[in-house]
Amino acid sequence: xxxxxxxxxxxxxxxxxxxxxxxxxxxxxxxxxxxxxxxxxxxxxxxxxxxxxxxxxxxxxxxxxxxxxxxxxxxxxxxxxxxxxxxxxxxxxxxxxxxxxxxxxxxxxxxxxxxxxxxxxxxxxxxxxxxxxxxxxxxxxxxxxxxxxxxxxxxxxxxxxxxxxxxxxxxxxxxxxxxxxxxxxxxxxxxxxxxxxxxxxxxxxxxxxxxxxxxxxxxxxxxxxxxxxxxxxxxxxxxxxxxxxxxxxxxxxxxxx
Amino acid sequence: xxxxxxxxxxxxxxxxxxxxxxxxxxxxxxxxxxxxxxxxxxxxxxxxxxxxxxxxxxxxxxxxxxxxxxxxxxxxxxxxxxxxxxxxxxxxxxxxxxxxxxxxxxxxxxxxxxxxxxxxxxxxxxxxxxxxxxxxxxxxxxxxxxxxxxxxxxxxxxxxxxxxxxxxxxxxxxxxxxxxxxxxxxxxxxxxxxxxxxxxxxxxxxxxxxxxxxxxxxxxxxxxxxxxxxxxxxxxxxxxxxxxxxxxxxxxxxxxxxxxxxxxxxxxxxxxxxxxxxxx
Numbered sequence: 326x327x328x329x330x331x332x333x334x335x336x337x338x339x340x341x342x343x344x345x346x347x348x349x350x351x352x353x354x355x356x357x358x359x360x361x362x363x364x365x366x367x368x369x370x371x372x373x374x375x376x377x378x379x380x381x382x383x384x385x386x387x388x389x390x391x392x393x394x395x396x397x398x399x400x401x402x403x404x405x406x407x408x409x410x411x412x413x414x415x416x417x418x419x420x421x422x423x424x425x426x427x428x429x430x431x432x433x434x435x436x437x438x439x440x441x442x443x444x445x446x447x448x449x450x451x452x453x454x455x456x457x458x459x460x461x462x463x464x465x466x467x468x469x470x471x472x473x474x475x476x477x478x479x480x481x482x483x484x485x486x487x488x489x490x491x492x493x494x495x496x497x498x499x500x501x502x503x504x505x506x507x508x509x510x511x512x513x514x515x516x517x518x519x520x521x522x523x524x525x526x527x528x529x530x531x532x533x534x535x536x537x538x539x540x541x542x543x544x545x546x547x548x549x550x551x552x553x554x555x556x557x558x559x560x561x562x563x564x565x566x567x568x569x570x571x572x573x574x575x576x577x578x579x580x581x582x
Numbered sequence: 583x584x585x586x587x588x589x590x591x592x593x594x595x596x597x598x599x600x601x602x603x604x605x606x607x608x609x610x611x612x613x614x615x616x617x618x619x620x621x622x623x624x625x626x627x628x629x630x631x632x633x634x635x636x637x638x639x640x641x642x643x644x645x646x647x648x649x650x651x652x653x654x655x656x657x658x659x660x661x662x663x664x665x666x667x668x669x670x671x672x673x674x675x676x677x678x679x680x681x682x683x684x685x686x687x688x689x690x691x692x693x694x695x696x697x698x699x700x701x702x703x704x705x706x707x708x709x710x711x712x713x714x715x716x717x718x719x720x721x722x723x724x725x726x727x728x729x730x731x732x733x734x735x736x737x738x739x740x741x742x743x744x745x746x747x748x749x750x751x752x753x754x755x756x757x758x759x760x761x762x763x764x765x766x767x768x769x770x771x772x773x774x775x776x777x778x779x780x781x782x783x784x785x786x787x788x789x790x791x792x793x794x795x796x797x798x799x800x801x802x803x804x805x806x807x808x809x810x811x812x813x814x815x816x817x818x819x820x821x822x823x824x825x826x827x828x829x830x831x832x833x834x835x836x837x838x839x840x841x842x843x844x845x846x847x848x849x850x851x852x853x854x855x856x857x858x859x860x861x862x
Contacts (some may be wrong), residue, residue: 447690447693448688448690449691451686454652456703456751457680457704457708458707
């Protein structure tokens, strides 16, 4: 039993060490040549444009539900008109970055793990190396760059849809006027909120990209291994998104406010 | 077009006919407690063929991965084309690999690229002009008889066609050494013969040194005992004369070590029980 625990701890530490090494090597590769521009553009399109619908829908329905729920709660204090403030602050500071990142973990992280995992188990990664191409530069850097840069862009889009949905619900269900809603949206926001809403997704996008690539490249054992890698990528990235958000929030609050 | 690396005239002369092109000196490798290779030493002469035989898991494919630098040995020294590869960084190995081609088990073709893009991959990566790349792709696919499949995706090819495209990809940039990892495993005898013929043609007509890993004895003997000739009667695969047949050497691996090293005839005549059981 003790030996099993020891082995598990060793394996976990090794995994963390390999992940940190990958992040280090990616950082080095991002600032040095060669760059695979075509692959970078393709990944930006696949991750950014490809995730637009899922992220917009998530934002829209979250904003709508948030307005409905908070409207009722605010009624108890006679503060229904503050619904715009609550929706915008919650979405931009917290829900927008986290929910967008969770959607990306499910859609993009799993895709990266499945794609790179299939390449690993069919020797395509080794074939790339044998042909003189560094898989890190060709496969990992474009994916990590795309997820890191596109995550804040997608978060802003999700926030926009959420606040718009909140406005529709406020006007149609809660009887709050349009001008009151938008005035509250603006009044409830500080510059720090906007920075928080942009910095968080950058970090979360980096986590999703690096986890997806690391898990994919480590896949072993045929199609079963690819399946395991895909599941692990989603689970690990989702948990890390929530955990990193928890640790990042107080840090950003101290720095930005 | 940037084919295999340019070398100094002195090194070129030192690596001339009859010189060693791949050297293993007491190479050992273990994965945790599992010893895969133990004190392996052998030399491949330029233009010759080495055929590695052995049961599954005997370390045959590992030898190829060590040559390309995909793995590092725990001890021992490996020389490829006059360069030591066992202690090089990944960046240094990239240069050495320009003179090495490897055909992986199942081909390892890139799923998202067409046959033409797979074959021309390395030349495109090296920045060769598009026109020259596609001309070379046409030439290579013609050589292996797959010109009509140029725009197909790998998923649309049969197992044998995939292996042949993998050979075309490996030879497209004219490397001086080609490594074949189970190139005919799982193929029917007729398709396997086609792949064997490509290996023989590359060795004899393009003067490429070959290392072949297989447990298909039929294919191993065919490659060792046949040669390609190109004369007035066209291109033919014919039984090799004794001198040519001796240019192909067999190495049988067992329990991480070399159990047998010799030519086709010596392997056939061996009374060793393990070899007999393998040959029967």
